[in-house]
Amino acid sequence: MAILEIKDLKVHYLTKEGPALAVDSINFSVKENKTVGLIGESGCGKTTTARAIMKFVKEPGKIMGGEIIFKGRDILTMSDKELRTLRGAELTIVRQEAQNALNPVMTIGDQIAEVIREHEHIDKRTAWERAENQLDLVGISHHRAKSFPHELSGGMRQRGMIAIATACNPDFIIMDEPITGLDVIVQRQLLTLINDLREKLNLTALFIAHDLSVISETCDDVVVMYAGKIMEKADVVSLYKHPLHPYTQALINSYPSIRGEKKNLVSIPGSPPRLVSPPKGCRFHPRCSFAIDRCREEAPEIREVDGHSVACHIVK
Amino acid sequence: MKRKEIVRVENLKKYFKIKKGLFGRFKKGEQQYIHAVDDISFSIGEKEVLGFIGESGCGKSTMSRTLLRLLEPTSGSIIFNGEDLLALDSKNLRKHRRYMQMIFQDPFGSLNPRRTVSDTLRQTVRIHKLAATIAEEDILIKEAMEEVELLPVEEYWDKYPALLSGGQQQRVSIGRVIILRPKFVIADEPVSMLDVSVRIGVLKLLEKIKEKFSISFIYITHDLSTARYVCDRIAIMYLGKIVEIGPTEEILSNPVHPYTQALIAAVPEIDPTVKIKNVPIKGYVPVVPGESSNCRFYPRCPYADEQCSDGTPALRKIGTDHYVSCFKR
Ligand SMILES: Nc1ncnc2c1ncn2[C@@H]1O[C@H](COP(=O)(O)OP(=O)(O)OP(=O)(O)O)[C@@H](O)[C@H]1O
Ligand SMILES: Nc1ncnc2c1ncn2[C@@H]1O[C@H](COP(=O)(O)OP(=O)(O)OP(=O)(O)O)[C@@H](O)[C@H]1O
């Protein structure tokens, strides 16, 4: 069953030059106990999508339409009070650059305990014990519970954020680029942790990354986004083995792999469009080596092909 | 193939004094140092790319800045084109500087937001007095823009950095460097802030200008997978020291140092059907790489025993051009 269903979501940023269509009529859903990866180049609307799911979009951004059905109810029509009980407990997020989002004057243990006490009526001692358990769970020893954020490394702070986000047994967790900007070995340790938690806690998650390999290692299904639109959706193995959309293919062909034969890499020419004036037709067509006249005129609808959902005129 | 040697570095050290109070108090009269670069030796041939790979804080940037004498080394020697850089006075050093350039990680941060592409390049032309007239300047600028593929030139001539993508901004930085026809360029994480999809385009550009202008490169990164596509050899750095150095494919297919093995295993795999064998290394990079009487990797090493606390292992030859510093190998 789908825990989260996003229907025709539209988010705009009102800029001096006009509205930027950062998220433009996207649809996808996340089934229970599954992790869905959202991938795309910088600026394609990943964080905006995440914020919209939390109903956190702030000026100059505006949710222009759509529904976000979480466990049967539309988040976009919920009252602030309903949202407060939902966020941080049932629905949580590890925000992009979260490692810098901890409160610098509070110990990590207190920050976890505080979140628990916001949502559950338990005494301080029990909350503190739960906080210590959380720290052990994410691989920071509970002995570090009294550490302040500046006493922790970047990787440990990110673990701390994951401890906070999982503290109230959420039904759904969004992780927005949780390993970006960290050292390779720390990244590996975090990927291992995230996969352990997926199993231990039966997480249902949306995992955002701009690097397909990170998605390949953590997700069941993948949503490929480009310039505010979804280009392709499929399960992770099928997406990698049989990518249908030229954009997905290009992403894979530009990826420098360290293992196996050294293959010839092809970069994607040009750069993503500015979202205040996206190209007519398919938004990817100026960078697509297969584009035909139709692609320049008419935006492709999402269709089902070989078990994938794909928005492309040339896919048979 | 034996290449002509362009850069030779011997026993380079750069120590930073630790300020009192920062890491607790010292005993009276006891000054402590961060050994940011600790006894590094290597050489680079003509048109060769040597990669330096290591985690944050291992001394990559300090080494680069010391090589270009933006920082004074604590000791050691740097030979560039047969000349001992440390023996040069400031006038002669200035003459050499033009031929040794650096490309930085953050393309936007290294460009002046109020200068158009052509103004940025023009400034370099003027500082180094490369042209006598404005018309001559324009020719050099146009050539550089063509070289870095900012095409058509007219479209980018008057553009400000904010309107360029990250990849295009990095091309401007590269243009600014090649206009000087350097012989030695240090690229410090030149693509790590760019999207994977455009990284390879910038790397291919570096490759092209390397061949065309016979440039020797140091390529600094913590990402082995891009290093594979640019480097002839790679050096793995840990806490100020080279722990393994050798030809790129040799290091990737036959890594010997446990730290190299861990770095390789850590790189995420794009094929979801391939499961990676993890190399379990413990803990984190220590914050202050100071004096130590054992192998610096000892506290994190899965294979360590008593032997490893007995002095620092020297780099030993273990194959053609392949050296490693480890007691256990
Ligand atoms: N506050 C804002 N004002 C105007 N435009 C914005 C604002 N925030 C985001 N945008 C625009 O919306 C688009 C989507 O941004 P978003 O942060 O969702 O992208 P992203 O996919 O998360 O990128 P990244 O990989 O860099 O994190 C971008 O093109 C960006 O320029
Ligand atoms: N000016 C300075 N004064 C004191 N210590 C310094 C100074 N510059 C660097 N260091 C220290 O020297 C060590 C090496 O730092 P360096 O910046 O060279 O590492 P790096 O490998 O470039 O890291 P990164 O990948 O984060 O760029 C670090 O411990 C750093 O804190």
Ligand SMILES: [Mg+2]
């Ligand atoms: Mg984002």
Ligand SMILES: [Mg+2]
């Ligand atoms: Mg650095």
